[in-house]
Amino acid sequence: MRRGTGNTDTRSSAETSRTTGFDEITILWISEGMSCDGDSVAMTASDRPSIEDIVLGLVPGLPKVNLYNKVLSPTVGGEEFLAPYRMAARGEMAEPFILVIEGSIPNEKINGDGYWSSFGNDEITGEPLTLNWWIDHLAPKAWAVMAVGTCATYGGIHAMAGNPTGCMGLADYLGWDFRSWGGLPIINVPGCPIQPENFMETLTWVLYHAAGSAPPPPLDSMLRPQWLFGKTVHEGCDRGSYFEQGDFAQDYNSPKCQVKIGCWGPVVNCNVPKRGWMGGIGGCPNVGGICIGCTMPGFPDKFMPFMDAPPGSSLSSMLIKPYGVFIRRMRGFTNVTTNKEPKWHHNRPILTSGYDPRWRPGVTPAQVR
Amino acid sequence: MTATEERRAAGGPGGTLTEMAWDPITRIIGNLGIYTKIDFANREVVECHTTSSLFRGYSVFMKGKDPRDAGFITSRICGICGDNHTTCSVYAQNMAYGIKNPPLGEWIINLGEAAEYMFDHTLFQDNLVFVDFCEAMVRQTNPSVLARAENTEAPNRNIHGYRTIADLMRAFNPFEGEIYKEALRVSRVTREMFCLMEGRHVHPSTVYPGGVGTMPEPTVFTDYLSRLISILDFIKQAVAMNDDIFNFWYQALPGYEEVGRRRVLLGCWGAFQDPEVVDYRYETMTEWGRAMYVTPGIVVDDQLITTDLIDINLGIRILLGSSYYRDWVDEEPFVTRDPLGNPVDIRHPWNQTTLPDPGKRDFNDKYSWVMSPRWFHKETGEHLALDTGGGCFARLYVTALANMVNTPYVKSTGHSVQISLPKSEKLPEMTFEWRIPPWSNAIERDRSRAYFIAYAAAMALYFLERAMERVRGGDMKVFTNFEVPDEAIGCGFHEAVRGVLSHHLVIRDGKIANYHPYPPTPWNGSPRDSFGTPGPYEDAIQNTPIFEENGPDDFKGIDIMRAVRSFDPCLPCGVHMYVGGGRTLKKIHSPMFGASHG
Secondary structure, eight states: OOOOOGGGGGGHHHHHHSSSOOOOOHHHEESSSSOHHHOOOOOTTOOOOOOOHHHHOSTTHHHHHHEEEEOOOOSSSSSHHHHOOOOOOOTOSSEEEEEESSSSOOOOTTTTTTSBBBEEEEETTOOOOEEEHHHHHGGGGSSEEEEEEEHHHHOOOGGGGGGGGOOOHHHHHHHHTTTTTTOOOOOOOOOOOOOOHHHHHHHHHHHHHHSSSSSOOBBOOSSOOOHHHSSSSSGGGHHHHHHTOOBBBTTTTTTSSSSGOOOOGGOOBOOOOHHHSBBBBBBBBGTOOOOTTTHHHHHHTOOSSTTSTTTHHHHHHTTTTTTHHHHHHHHHHHHHTOOOOOOOOSSSSSSSSOOOOTOOOOSSOOOOO | OOHHHHHHHHHTOOOEEEEEEOOOOOSSSOOEEEEEEEEEETTTTEEEEEEEOOOOOOOHHHHTTTTHHHHHHHHTTTTSHHHHHHHHHHHHHHHHHOOOOOOOHHHHHHHHHHHHHHHHIIIIIIIIGGGSSSSSHHHHOHHHHHHHHHHBOTTHHHHHOBBHHHHHHHHHHHHTTTTHHHOOOOOOHHHHHHHHHHHHSSSEEEEEEEEEEEOOOHHHHHHHHHHHHHHHHHHHHHHHHHHHHHHHHHHHSSSSSTTTTTTEEEEEBBOOOOOOTTTOOOHHHHHHHOOOSOOOOEETTTTEOOOOOOHHHHEEEEEOOOBBEEEEEETTOOOOOOOOOOBOOOSSSGGGGOOOOOOOOOOTSSSSHHHHHEEEEETTTTEEEOTTTTTTHHHHHHHHHTTTEEEEEEEOSSSSSEEEEOOOSOOOOEEEEOOOOOOBSSHHHHHHHHHHHHHHHHHHHHHHHHHHHHTTTTTOOOBOOOOOSSSSSEEEEEETTEEEEEEEEEETTTEEEEEEEEEHHHHHOOOOOOOOOOOOHHHHTTTTBOOOOGGGGOOHHHHHHHHHHTOHHHHHHHOOOOOOOOOOOOOOOOTTTTGGGG
């Protein structure tokens, strides 16, 4: 069994060097990003597999898993809870660990002596330890790093235009070419929140990889699992045939295709209409909820206002029958745009989100004071 | 800070104070730290400060956005009750747009919200709170209580099937106990029920201003009903188990009623609209507020002082204490009069301008991100630090006193709430009665959670009947179309699972000019305000007696944790506070309970 000491000399390509796996692995989950803890909560909704299946060792062939997550921790909290995180930050954790980050990463370079988000205090000074400090200390030592939810993957809601915190996704913070000690890129599972089974399935694959019995999960250029995010919402939507017939919902009472009332499904990479929200129940346009693009790097800004028809949808819906190939190409352009994060998601020491707390309509933007 | 000084004086002469801190607190949503001074000689918490460490800035970045986006955006405030925000936002937007949801759409939202209460209270109670009462924990903190539990027969064993109190406590052991695992399963069934109505948990997809997009086919209601029936045994057993454990606690540890106790100062903003009455007009809000199936109101020292949402609305004040914000009193107000001509205070959410001003933690100046919501009681001139009792407690308390809810399944009596659940697989038809207890304390907040799950299940049966009646009558309308006006204001009042929730909205030029959500945690978890009044967590933990058998060296703080968790803390609601003396904190490293299974 190889042990994660944080020594970068032992880093090697996952494909070539690992012939044997780990018997035991630790999951250090930190939800202290700009988050709502909704991904931790959503994770508990999955029963395929369930988190207790993993923790109790019911899935054959996986390493023994030690899960540390604030929402589910049996400890009362404080130092007792923080101990494994501190141990890993010091490089003293015996077994390899997977770092799971939930929530977007604030820009701590723009707030003087203040801080946006912290996780415990410095043991000597008593000052808050920022999330960024923990990432800086843990990511280089982690066998694998996972970003859970759209906030952690791409910035998400809290990185919206006008935000005060300058927050961003984990890959914007660590760099898109980051490699973990186990030779893996950041593994992004977007979704606001994550579709519960999408996350647990990805985690399980990573654990099989840790056990030495599977290759790393295949990821696309935005570091998403390909089998989950390789198709669009529209391609999996059971209202798609209304689109094909050029028969569109005019308001939300209708069971028909919702592209004219705000659904972005044709250009959004997500499997929810096909998989359902949990246990095959619920979802988005398949059950009457417009797709607002919540899995996408461009979420939310490139999809707002949510309840208006996406630009281009009237053209594509008008031309649907004769020009299928043309439509596919047009959608390709929009898909490329919505797969990019807005340019203000960065870790430079400046806030460029257009933040203006005194904003009023028709008034020249106030100087940011 | 007079309140603090008084507390300090009450600390007991001669006692040596030990500083102890827990940061972060686990098994809650969000970032919370507890900083205390404990008098171990007199076995009492003398001083408590609570801190949170997260600022995201919703009220700032929503400015200038399309008002219709508000329900989608505000859901992301909270990862466990986001849908409560969406619903509250729909209420506020409906007022601003001058529309109402079609009755069937309203029943569907009520069914979704009922499922949310069932899910969230179950997960929080059985998988998070009850770890503090489980065998593995009590073995470490109070071995003598566990020994007594082994020899105490559970009075309701014929209902839940566990012979002794200790058997019950074992069933709550994390990841391994039977009830712990069953609760996770039930939390999934109830979330599926939620998804049937609102599309996705926890950020809904099918809820819009003007109604829902949920397809009201009979199948949706069948799927909901069959799941509801399947969990009725669990819900009935949960009430019986909670009563057994909490009654045992009072017997085993006399004086436990003082843990987490504070003055009865409760707020509830009401839940479950009656579509036959609600029209979302501000002018008629008093009437339709009182028609809600959970009654809004404020209780001060056992007295119900109002059930009028207009009174409630106008009394809200957002105070600054020692927070990282600049004051907005010199900014231009947005709403000087409400639609009835009543003056609106500059400290009311409609008029708030959020001006974040991050800085170093300085305990003599600014040390907190949270503001302090208070309710101005004009009869006494007090700014009341209301709490929600974790939501369930205030909802039952206000509804019981108000005597306004009268349905076949849930009835208010003026001093209690009667909840009837029909026959289920193992258990017969049962009626539970929640009676107003003598205290507002940790145990009664926790106990009320089990009763409110039953309340929500019972109301869900009623809502299902009303909805299916409409569907069978051919009504399929769930959504009302609307135009966004150039200028409008709106407010929404609802109950998030853990308590009061309000959204205040100002529209100018068809855009959001101001938007302020006030969820329960700023109320419960606020720091000392500009008058020096501590927030409810701090207030409830101060003077809490210590029953834990461990001394300072292996102290876990279990009584303090029970006190704070009883409020169901949910910190992403925007709390950010830190109050403390800047002194070196004594660090306590406790044994790693539960480390083997994380």
